[in-house]
């Protein structure tokens with residue numbers, strides 16, 4: 333069986349730790365331009381209909397009741413619940429416009445509500461959103477789709493969870509970050525363990541198939557010991573997956589981050605100690621490393637798919653549904669349609685005005701060249717399955733892989749010498765000590781890095 337082990341090597345992490353993309357897309361959003369608009373998207377939707385591929389739907393609910401200072405998401409901070417009405421009005425019209433572009437027979441294999449806080453909207457609004465979606469897209473009624481939602485436990489009760497299950501959701505990601513009261517105060521996210529566990533237990537009882545917990549390390553007042561306390565309390569209730577994110581302090585880009593004192597944040601050494609201990613605790617508890625920041629139980633579908641070589645990476649992280657076109661709706665959301673990416677307007681007034689004018693809200697995007705598509709495939713395969721089969725890729729894309737990527741393969745030699753990966757004439761295999769540095773390995777295949785200045789978070 334393919335190994336899913338991971339080796340923590342502080343020296344190598346320090347050597348390779350530079351800023352880089354997270355590769356939820358390739359090319360990354362830095363390459364999107366406003367030369368791409370609704371007409372390009374409609375043409376891509378038509379091409380995608382010819383493919384008959386399954387669809388993935390994403391809905392962005394941008395509102396949050398309070399702001400977590402560390403947050404880099406696109407959200408609207410408000411206590412005014414009535415603001416959801418004008419937003420959902422436009423979202424419903426966007427669903428009608430988008431739905432009209434696609435062959436109604438295409439199955440929705442994946443669906444995701446993200447934010448912001450998706451459960452900021454009322455129970456009635458949740459029902460109406462799902463009904464509207466069902467009226468315009470072919471939702472699967474047999475629970476075989478991957479229908480997931482991000483939950484802030486402060487904004488959900490056991491009743492909310494049961495309703496979501498009735499609406500068709502079967503996977504959930506819980507935002508926790510840290511249970512420590514001093515950390516919670518410093519990041520302005522006060523969330524009791526009781527709230528978190530109520531939602532988690534309710535999700536289990538309601539039959540959610542997979543429950544993920546999000547944690548962040550690098551926040552003020554966190555230490556190795558304090559973080560492990562949170563982690564161990566969560567391991568005790570055995571969620572199916574953990575996402576353990578590295579906090580990136582970029583206050584020039586995300587102004588609320590200025591409200592946290594960098595002097596109170598753990599040093600780079602302490603952060604590495606937190607990461608190392610986290611890996612130890614999760615591994616001892618039986619979780620395997622999926623990639624990037626994700627860990628899963630060995631029988632979780634992500635871990636199973638990775639062993640089978642069928643894991644995929646998209647805007648929501650890792651997925652078992654490889655071949656979907658993604659229709660993203662709501663302000664700021666990004667669609668992946670055939671060989672394009674298309675992003676909606678970010679500010680609500682702009683988004684509303686465009687939808688009110690009867691037009692799709694796309695304001696920028698990119699059409700991938702053939703080279704982009706080849707590189708995207710290589711990068712996503714690396715990030716998901718930690719290996720490349722050169723002959724298979726060559727057949728798939730009609731290239732001689734070793735020729736096409738001669739520069740990249742030469743650039744990997746140092747990483748090979750450092751034990752991050754092994755290279756042979758026909759394969760690249762990432763080794764346990766290279767897994768944490770998978771972004772660095774993927775970056776070698778990125779044709780855009782170093783061409784255009786961009787701000788990325790550090791790899792670790």
Ligand code: SF4
Nearest residue numbers: 396399400403405448
């Ligand atoms: S972390 Fe989640 S709940 Fe907090 S501000 Fe960001 S989107 Fe809102």
